[in-house]
Amino acid sequence: MNLWDATLNSKPVERASLRTTEEVDVAIIGAGFTGLWSAYHLLSNKPDLKIAVIEKERVGFGASGRNGGWVSALYPSEMGADLVTPHLIQSIADIGVFASKYAPDANFQKGGSLTIARNSGQLKRLKNNIGSATFLNQSETLAKVQFNGALGSLFTPDCATMHPGRFVQALANHLEQLGARIYEKSPALRNTDHKVGTPSGALIATTVISATEAFAKGSRERIPLYSLMVATEPINEKIWDQIGLSNGESFAEASHLVTYGQRTADDRLAVGGRGAPYLFGSLMRSAAENNSRIHDQIIAMVRSWFPPLVNTQFTHRWGGAVSVTRDWQPFANLNQVTGEEKDSELTKLPFVNHTPPLWEPEPLRWLGVNSVVKLTDFADREEAATNQPSLLAKALSKVTGN
Numbered sequence: 001m002n003l004w005d006a007t008l009n010s011k012p013v014e015r016a017s018l019r020t021t022e023e024v025d026v027a028i029i030g031a032g033f034t035g036l037w038s039a040y041h042l043l044s045n046k047p048d049l050k051i052a053v054i055e056k057e058r059v060g061f062g063a064s065g066r067n068g069g070w071v072s073a074l075y076p077s078e079m080g081a082d083l084v085t086p087h088l089i090q091s092i093a094d095i096g097v098f099a100s101k102y103a104p105d106a107n108f109q110k111g112g113s114l115t116i117a118r119n120s121g122q123l124k125r126l127k128n129n130i131g132s133a134t135f136l137n138q139s140e141t142l143a144k145v146q147f148n149g150a151l152g153s154l155f156t157p158d159c160a161t162m163h164p165g166r167f168v169q170a171l172a173n174h175l176e177q178l179g180a181r182i183y184e185k186s187p188a189l190r191n192t193d194h195k196v197g198t199p200s201g202a203l204i205a206t207t208v209i210s211a212t213e214a215f216a217k218g219s220r221e222r223i224p225l226y227s228l229m230v231a232t233e234p235i236n237e238k239i240w241d242q243i244g245l246s247n248g249e250s251f252a253e254a255s256h257l258v259t260y261g262q263r264t265a266d267d268r269l270a271v272g273g274r275g276a277p278y279l280f281g282s283l284m285r286s287a288a289e290n291n292s293r294i295h296d297q298i299i300a301m302v303r304s305w306f307p308p309l310v311n312t313q314f315t316h317r318w319g320g321a322v323s324v325t326r327d328w329q330p331f332a333n334l335n336q337v338t339g340e341e342k343d344s345e346l347t348k349l350p351f352v353n354h355t356p357p358l359w360e361p362e363p364l365r366w367l368g369v370n371s372v373v374k375l376t377d378f379a380d381r382e383e384a385a386t387n388q389p390s391l392l393a394k395a396l397s398k399v400t401g402n
């Protein structure tokens with residue numbers, strides 16, 4: 001089971017489904033962070049807006065309630081990163097303010113983040129990409145975390161950790177206090193620019209926001225990629241003294257296959273990684289969230305990072321899908337303009353009204369994506385074997401745009 005669902009402080013509110021036809025200013029499809037923050041910011045600007053959110057399962061059912069709990073300023077694409085990053089850094093502070101007022105039990109802690117090199121190839125890559133981070137040598141790294149084999153790391157202060165399950169629940173509860181309505185078990189079946197139909201009701205809206213991320217179907221503009229996570233039982237203080245992370249730093253190995261970890265507020269390690277296969281035709285299946293081969297690989301990786309965990313139990317395994325575009329750029333598009341449209345620094349950011357290139361049709365997509373996943377793993381092995389930055393990874397980045 002998902003650690004975050006298993007460690008909510010109270011039973012989450014169960015909300016009714018939409019049973020009538022309602023007229024609203026804004027209809028939002030999907031009660032994850034994108035949908036809920038959209039509602040929050042709209043209501044912050046215009047408190048009298050009538051907003052309804054419809055969710056096919058329950059608040060936080062998607063990646064928002066299953067993720068690694070990093071509140072980070074990492075941007076997945078180099079394109080436009082210089083313009084977007086200052087806003088991402090500001091949003092960490094804003095989320096911190098929200099957390100302290102309305103979600104104190106989400107344990108938001110801004111401890112920064114470490115990307116740790118375990119071989120000379122990784123170390124060379126880190127040194128070539130220091131950017132605004134601080135390079136920590138081996139002893140400075142080990143003083144923060146006793147990561148087996150660490151040779152050095154990059155540290156950025158621009159990352160916090162939190163309990164995403166508690167946070168997404170608190171955000172939804174707060175929105176209802178602001179006057180938004182949230183309907184659960186209400187899948188949008190058909191939607192146009194002004195109407196969303198569900199099995200038992202409908203929303204007629206001036207504006208419809210679709211915030212279904214990896215669940216959006218039937219288009220080649222994005223694909224669902226699974227990321228899998230594991231968490232340990234609460235770890236005793238004696239072992240934590242041998243590991244470190246005492247300031248709540250999140251951490252990752254500087255491998256090409258993405259990894260991410262945090263020490264939770266209840267003293268567990270929660271760690272995730274990519275590497276799960278992409279399913280033909282962009283299918284989503286709960287079996288893909290519970291791929292025992294990948295979960296076992298992640299557990300073996302965590303034990304290799306932290307040998308004192310040899311007898312520690314891994315009590316939770318889960319996963320979820322993230323949406324990936326062909327150029328790794330996120331996008332937020334407005335189909336039609338009704339009434340006032342305000343230009344601001346934010347509307348000029350590169351992901352606004354960005355049209356990502358389409359993914360290849362099947363079966364090329366399946367072949368291509370799964371080959372890249374396998375070759376990325378191979379690139380990490382190459383780096384560990386040669387102690388040089390992987391040439392394969394360099395070639396792959398030209399193909400993937402990442």
Ligand SMILES: Cc1cc2nc3c(=O)[nH]c(=O)nc-3n(C[C@H](O)[C@H](O)[C@H](O)COP(=O)(O)OP(=O)(O)OC[C@H]3O[C@@H](n4cnc5c(N)ncnc54)[C@H](O)[C@@H]3O)c2cc1C
Nearest residue numbers: 030032033034056062063064067068069070188213215320
């Ligand atoms: C395992 C994992 C770890 C991650 N770790 C991190 C991390 O540490 N830091 C980070 O920043 N990001 C992380 N991510 C990515 C991040 O969690 C997501 O990008 C983010 O949560 C997406 O939010 P969202 O609201 O757009 O989508 P989601 O949270 O997926 O929400 C979409 C919602 O839409 C609903 N929905 C779908 N179809 C319909 C429909 N037809 N009608 C009504 N509702 C519908 C779904 O049920 C879902 O609740 C991680 C993702 C995963 C899977």
